[in-house]
Amino acid sequence: MSTLIANIAQLVTLDPAEPDRPIRTGAALVIDDGRVAWVGDAAAAPAADTRIDAEGAAVIPGFVDSHSHLVFAGDRVDEFEARMAGRPYTAGGIRTTVAATGAASDDELRVRLRHLAAQSRGQGTTTLEIKSGYGLTVADEARALRLAREVTPETTFLGAHVVPAEFVDDRGAYVDLVCGPMLAACAPHARFIDVFIDRGAFTVDEARHILSAGRDAGLTPRVHAAQLEPDAGTALAVELGAASVDHGTFLTDDDVEVLAASARAEAAGGPPATVATLLPLVEFSTKQPYPDARRLLDAGAAVALASDGNPGSNFSTSMPLAVALAVRELGMAPLEALTAATRGGARALRRTDVGHLGVGARGDAVILDAPDYRYLAYRPGVPLVRHVLGGEGLGR
Numbered sequence: 001m002s003t004l005i006a007n008i009a010q011l012v013t014l015d016p017a018e019p020d021r022p023i024r025t026g027a028a029l030v031i032d033d034g035r036v037a038w039v040g041d042a043a044a045a046p047a048a049d050t051r052i053d054a055e056g057a058a059v060i061p062g063f064v065d066s067h068s069h070l071v072f073a074g075d076r077v078d079e080f081e082a083r084m085a086g087r088p089y090t091a092g093g094i095r096t097t098v099a100a101t102g103a104a105s106d107d108e109l110r111v112r113l114r115h116l117a118a119q120s121r122g123q124g125t126t127t128l129e130i131k132s133g134y135g136l137t138v139a140d141e142a143r144a145l146r147l148a149r150e151v152t153p154e155t156t157f158l159g160a161h162v163v164p165a166e167f168v169d170d171r172g173a174y175v176d177l178v179c180g181p182m183l184a185a186c187a188p189h190a191r192f193i194d195v196f197i198d199r200g201a202f203t204v205d206e207a208r209h210i211l212s213a214g215r216d217a218g219l220t221p222r223v224h225a226a227q228l229e230p231d232a233g234t235a236l237a238v239e240l241g242a243a244s245v246d247h248g249t250f251l252t253d254d255d256v257e258v259l260a261a262s263a264r265a266e267a268a269g270g271p272p273a274t275v276a277t278l279l280p281l282v283e284f285s286t287k288q289p290y291p292d293a294r295r296l297l298d299a300g301a302a303v304a305l306a307s308d309g310n311p312g313s314n315f316s317t318s319m320p321l322a323v324a325l326a327v328r329e330l331g332m333a334p335l336e337a338l339t340a341a342t343r344g345g346a347r348a349l350r351r352t353d354v355g356h357l358g359v360g361a362r363g364d365a366v367i368l369d370a371p372d373y374r375y376l377a378y379r380p381g382v383p384l385v386r387h388v389l390g391g392e393g394l395g396r
């Protein structure tokens, strides 16, 4: 079954095979059996089984949201209101969601998760990473990942989200639980392992122990670091070959250089870079200062944008809004922001088949209600996603 998308004003392919031509005008696109089969001048487009008229709109790759926490029950809207009135964000609020999630049935969690995943797709997200982290017991962490796997292949074990209340006097016992029985139960349902490094969560030494155990179990590390203050999480992430270091609100000059060196090593034929994944919706929703994307880009680091959709520090899953904030507040040009939200996210998930519309990629495309992709930043908050093609099972 092939589909021709015609009458495209601006086709943003971001095809890595054509680095000098990320955007085409007067182009058309054919998707066949879920893959991009043809890209070229509209006048030369081949016949296809069906035709979609883009009506003079821009077409972009679907967003790759490489960071979310969408398996949970309850909400923390009261905490949000208090924060807007001046109370600072701390990691401790996570335990509120852990209690609500533990009390919910599988079906309650599933219905909420599917609704949130469908909302993400409705805003143009076609690849979505989902973490556990509101279970914090062997059974509930494994349950969260089993449910997440029903909507996406991109799942991350985050048993090390916070130390549960019953372990605060014996943190070592919780770390042993995460590295032992919990990891064994969760690894079959996950691709990645993550640790929240923060004063209110886990230390760098604990993270090293947990991520190393995960790596030995076949999972790829990723890290939450430098969200609320500088820490040694970025250096640890690069040392362990992590796919990404996420937040990066308080990166030091040394952190930026370590990330840039990892990107240079990849370009020279080395292992894949550790991607700096920026989450500006969190800064928006916690009134924290925004991270400096310009510094990372100018240094040559690999940069992604993701939502970090979660009930505490940010309950927006809108990648278009993340793009708008990146342009408004992080110092990114519109094309840099769109690239970070698509190809950057793919890189952070170690995927080459999503995040662009080169021939052979998944046919995950978004037809905007706009003639130019820059409208994503130019018209923030306006529903510019008109039609989504593809999307790895999200809400379909």
Ligand SMILES: [Zn+2]
Binding pocket: 067, 068, 069, 224, 308, 310
């Ligand atoms: Zn997170």
